[in-house]
Each structure stands twice: as structure tokens, then as C-alpha cells.
Amino acid sequence: MLSASQKDRALQLVQDLMAIPGVSGEEAEVAARVRQELLSVGVPEEAITHDTAHTRCPIPHSTTGNLIVSLLGNRPGPHRLLMAHMDTVPICVGARPKVQDGMLVPQDAHTGLGADDRAGVATVLFAATELLAQKIPHGPLTLLFTVQEEIGLQGARFLEVEKLGNPDLAFNWDGGNPAKLTIGAIGGYRMTIDIHGLASHAGVAPEKGVSAITVAGIAINKLHEQGLLGKISQGELSGTSNIGVIQGGNATNVVADHVQLRAEVRSHQKETIEILVDRFEQAFQQAATEVQNNSNHMAKVEFDGDLNYEPFAMSPETPSVQAASDVLSGLGMDPAKSIANGGLDANWLYLHGIPAVTLGCGQLNQHMTSEMLDIDQFHTACEVALQIASGKGSAE
Known part of the structure; x- marks a missing residue:
């Protein structure tokens, strides 16, 4: 010793x-x-x-x-x-x-x-x-x-x-x-999610805007309702996920035209990581279709991700x-x-x-x-x- x-x-x-x-x-x-x-x-x-x-x-x-x-x-x-x-x-x-x-x-x-x-x-x-x-x-x-x-x-x-x-x-x-x-x-996968909406005056013409914040909220709710945030235990689908950072918006009287979220998923199975990442992308892309302005414009969602470690x-x-x-x-x-x-x-x-x-x-x-x-x-x-x-x- x-x-x-x-x-x-x-x-x-x-x-x-x-x-x-x-x-x-x-x-x-x-x-x-x-x-x-x-x-x-x-x-x-x-x-x-x-x-x-x-x-x-x-x-x-x-x-x-x-x-x-x-x-x-x-x-x-x-x-x-x-x-x-x-x-x-x-x-x-x-x-x-x-x-x-x-x-x-x-x-x-x-x-x-x-x-x-x-x-x-x-x-x-x-x-x-x-x-x-x-x-x-x-x-x-x-x-x-x-x-x-x-x-x-x-x-x-x-x-x-x-x-x-x-x-x-x-x-x-x-x-x-x-x-x-x-x-x-x-293993862990980290992703950056950018939502590009359309700015407008929130008091004078909110109907002309497409709120990136609303899209983000709908997507997060979809993931929550599917049991895909926090600890995940759904048969063979086992792991964790977290949206840890949300940044966006400039003023209360402007419909937010951009929000960025940073998130991660983890699992002991590489295949599960791939499924969870796909579910995240589906939730945000679907949410984008549910928020339209009076000219039927929708937000654009961009995903950038990386398998940090298997x-x-x-x-x-x-x-x-x-x-x-x-x-x-x-x-x-x-x-x-x-x-x-x-x-x-x-x-x-x-x-x-x-x-x-x-x-x-x-x-x-x-x-x-x-x-x-x-x-x-x-x-x-x-x-x-x-x-x-x-x-x-x-x-x-």
C-alpha cells in the first residue's frame, strides 16, 4: 500500500x-x-x-x-x-x-x-x-x-x-x-434544430406571421405525448432524450421568425438512437405543417446532428x-x-x-x-x- x-x-x-x-x-x-x-x-x-x-x-x-x-x-x-x-x-x-x-x-x-x-x-x-x-x-x-x-x-x-x-x-x-x-x-447523438418562420407585427398583423416558437412548442408537445422526452422505456425502445437549449425571438411585438433548439438522445443500442432521432425530426416537420399564415406559408425546419459516440x-x-x-x-x-x-x-x-x-x-x-x-x-x-x-x- x-x-x-x-x-x-x-x-x-x-x-x-x-x-x-x-x-x-x-x-x-x-x-x-x-x-x-x-x-x-x-x-x-x-x-x-x-x-x-x-x-x-x-x-x-x-x-x-x-x-x-x-x-x-x-x-x-x-x-x-x-x-x-x-x-x-x-x-x-x-x-x-x-x-x-x-x-x-x-x-x-x-x-x-x-x-x-x-x-x-x-x-x-x-x-x-x-x-x-x-x-x-x-x-x-x-x-x-x-x-x-x-x-x-x-x-x-x-x-x-x-x-x-x-x-x-x-x-x-x-x-x-x-x-x-x-x-x-x-451512445449519444446531439442535434441542432433550426426553425425558420416568418416575422410580422404581433399586434397589427399577427396573421401574416409564422411563429417559429409555436412550431417548437407543438413539436415538443408531440414528443412529450409520445413519451419520447426524458426517460424512454417502450419495449425495445429504451434510452433518454433531452431538449436542453432553446433560443429565439427578439421582442414581444414581433412574431418570432427563428428558433434554435439543441437536443440529445442516448441509448445502449445504436438502432434505437437512429429511431429516436427520426422521431424527433418527424415531430418537428409535422409541427411545421400545422402552423400557417393567411397566405398558407409554413415554417422551414433544418436538422443538423452528429453521433458523438457509439x-x-x-x-x-x-x-x-x-x-x-x-x-x-x-x-x-x-x-x-x-x-x-x-x-x-x-x-x-x-x-x-x-x-x-x-x-x-x-x-x-x-x-x-x-x-x-x-x-x-x-x-x-x-x-x-x-x-x-x-x-x-x-x-x-
């Missing part, structure tokens, strides 16, 4: 990382700190690189790509990949962590903590630096710190996979209990899962395998041909001002990562 000094170092590292601002698209300062830590234990400059994934991600002027570190092994063994994502959600900007009752919590009531996923970054970084500082024998390793995970796994999606060096085993840290092994996750599920017999299970069991834990209802970088790693098992690192209440990090669980995650990095597990 970790010594007291190792625990202190890990705890200080994660607090330092949480205090660095770094929302999606602005991860450069986090990457710089990771680089600094690695250089301090002798990692050569040329072993630390970035890809150009950020140039293909949707956020303009993104500051950096995925950070990739290649560490040569000093003994034979399978090539292992350890990874976590660097970005946090906006509520975590300005986070100042403090220790309270065995937890790291935000000092300020209006911020999150950033444990998601600075705890994952700290876990991987602690394991790698400890391995090198203590000169622990290990096989070849690649470290991957991704960008823009929180906005649809964009860094992992546009990852330059060839820079990873074809790892045999892959491990991702992002989540809660370190004994939980996430071996699959839901659902995936790995066999419990996958070598990465077996190796992680062996390490957890060796530490006296009972590995619990699960399928996540949120997307993970592992969704895209799987599609890239690298099945990655996701392990927890003590996060609680992610994306909330009540976010916490369980310090004991975080220390356990660091021990698990150190053992995995050193080559423990059945795949050896």
Missing part, C-alpha cells in the same frame, strides 16, 4: 491540478503542469508530444491537442496505456479544494471541484512519476491525457491513434468507486478487464463490472480498436457544486494505477 508520504504527494498533486482552470478547449495550462511533473522525474522532452486533435474539434481556437507520453520499458511485458481527460465543466473554474471529513470539497459554494477528471489525471500522473522516481521495473507504457471530453468526447474522437504505439492493454480513470470496472457505455460493450474476458480485476483482487477488493449511462473516452478508444476498461478514482456528485473526492478511494486508485503501470495483472 502507499506510504504516508506517497499519499501526501498524491493528495497535493490532485489539489494543484483541480485549482488550474481548464474547461473544454482550454486545457493548455493543465497539460503544461503534467509535462512539468514528468520532466521532473527524467522523462525526456522528446517522449512528450501533442497530437492535433484540437484542430478538428468543434471549439474554435482550442489551445492544445491530446497529450501523449511514450515511456520505454526496462523489462519485457505487454504495452500498457493509462489515460484520463484533462478538461472540466465550466462550473469548476475557480475551484479551491479543501479537506473536510475525509473528502476534498470546494471552498466556494458557487463552484464545482473538478475531480472529474483531474482526479483521473492525478492518478495516472502519480503512478507514472512514482514508477520512474522509485525506478520500479516496468514494461512499455503510453500515457494519454485527452482534451474536450466533456463536450462529446471530442479529443478521443479525433485522436491520432498511431501516436499511441499500438498498446496491448488500456486503462482509463474517470469515475467513482475504484473497485468498479466500467466495461461498456451508452455505444459499446466489452467482454469481461477482455485482457484489460482481466488485468484490472486481478490487481483489484490482489488488493482485497471485489471487482464489480458495470455499463455506464454516460459517455466515456473509452467509447471512442473502443471504436479505434483499443478496448479500454474504465476505473474509478473517488469522484462523487460530478458537475455539481456539491462535487467531492473521496480521499481514501483516490489513494486506492493511485495504488491500483501504480500496480497496473508496473505490470501487475493476469495479462503479464
Whole structure:
């Protein structure tokens, strides 16, 4: 188990990382700190690189790509990949962590903590630096710190996979209990819906207008009546959907000529995602036919969507899962395998041909001002990562 000094170092590292601002698209300062830590234990400059994934991600002027570190092994063994994502959600900007009752919590009531996923970054970084500082024998390793995970796994999606060096085993840290092994996750599709109506004076000639807001309201009601908003459970049609953003209109005395909605659907079945997206489009197109002005003009509806990540599920017999299970069991834990209802970088790693098992690192209440990090669980995650990095597990 970790010594007291190792625990202190890990705890200080994660607090330092949480205090660095770094929302999606602005991860450069986090990457710089990771680089600094690695250089301090002798990692050569040329072993630390970035890809150009950020140039293909949707956020303009993104500051950096995925950070990739290649560490040569000093003994034979399978090539292992350890990874976590660097970005946090906006509520975590300005986070100042403090220790309270065995937890790291935000000092300020209006911020999150950033444990998601600075705890994952700290876990991987602690394991790698400890391995090198203590000169622990290990096989070849690649470290991957991704960008823009929180906005649809964009860094992992546009990852330059060839820079990873074809790892045999892959491990991702992002989540809660370190004994939980996430071996699959839901898929998600995000869409932008633009409704173009016809403006007119709402008091003098409302009959000449075509209200985009009315069209949107009718479409939303259709989806609600069909049970297609929120949790969806209709036989084989199972998943979730949400319309999270509506923007439109300029003044109360003008019939709104444009409304934009942003929505998502999720499911563990790709076919269900396709059906739900089609149902959304049908609802809005039908609603457009039901709102006409006195000249029989109707609104025009435009859909733009993207399958951010496909659902995936790995066999419990996958070598990465077996190796992680062996390490957890060796530490006296009972590995619990699960399928996540949120997307993970592992969704895209799987599609890239690298099945990655996701392990927890003590996060609680992610994306909330009540976010916490369980310090004991975080220390356990660091021990698990150190053992995995050193080559423990059945795949050896």
C-alpha cells in the first residue's frame, strides 16, 4: 500500500491540478503542469508530444491537442496505456479544494471541484512519476491525457491513434468507486434544430406571421405525448432524450421568425438512437405543417446532428478487464463490472480498436457544486494505477 508520504504527494498533486482552470478547449495550462511533473522525474522532452486533435474539434481556437507520453520499458511485458481527460465543466473554474471529513470539497459554494477528471489525471500522473522516481521495473507504457471530453468526447474522437504505439492493454480513470470496472457505455447523438418562420407585427398583423416558437412548442408537445422526452422505456425502445437549449425571438411585438433548439438522445443500442432521432425530426416537420399564415406559408425546419459516440460493450474476458480485476483482487477488493449511462473516452478508444476498461478514482456528485473526492478511494486508485503501470495483472 502507499506510504504516508506517497499519499501526501498524491493528495497535493490532485489539489494543484483541480485549482488550474481548464474547461473544454482550454486545457493548455493543465497539460503544461503534467509535462512539468514528468520532466521532473527524467522523462525526456522528446517522449512528450501533442497530437492535433484540437484542430478538428468543434471549439474554435482550442489551445492544445491530446497529450501523449511514450515511456520505454526496462523489462519485457505487454504495452500498457493509462489515460484520463484533462478538461472540466465550466462550473469548476475557480475551484479551491479543501479537506473536510475525509473528502476534498470546494471552498466556494458557487463552484464545482473538478475531480472529474483531474482526479483521473492525478492518478495516472502519480503512478507514472512514482514508477520512474522509485525506478520500479516496468514494461512499455503510453500515457494519454485527452482534451474536450466533456463536450462529446471530442479529443478521443479525433485522436491520432498511431501516436499511441499500438498498446496491448488500456486503462482509463474517470469515475467513482475504484473497485468498479466500467466495461461498456451508452451512445449519444446531439442535434441542432433550426426553425425558420416568418416575422410580422404581433399586434397589427399577427396573421401574416409564422411563429417559429409555436412550431417548437407543438413539436415538443408531440414528443412529450409520445413519451419520447426524458426517460424512454417502450419495449425495445429504451434510452433518454433531452431538449436542453432553446433560443429565439427578439421582442414581444414581433412574431418570432427563428428558433434554435439543441437536443440529445442516448441509448445502449445504436438502432434505437437512429429511431429516436427520426422521431424527433418527424415531430418537428409535422409541427411545421400545422402552423400557417393567411397566405398558407409554413415554417422551414433544418436538422443538423452528429453521433458523438457509439455505444459499446466489452467482454469481461477482455485482457484489460482481466488485468484490472486481478490487481483489484490482489488488493482485497471485489471487482464489480458495470455499463455506464454516460459517455466515456473509452467509447471512442473502443471504436479505434483499443478496448479500454474504465476505473474509478473517488469522484462523487460530478458537475455539481456539491462535487467531492473521496480521499481514501483516490489513494486506492493511485495504488491500483501504480500496480497496473508496473505490470501487475493476469495479462503479464
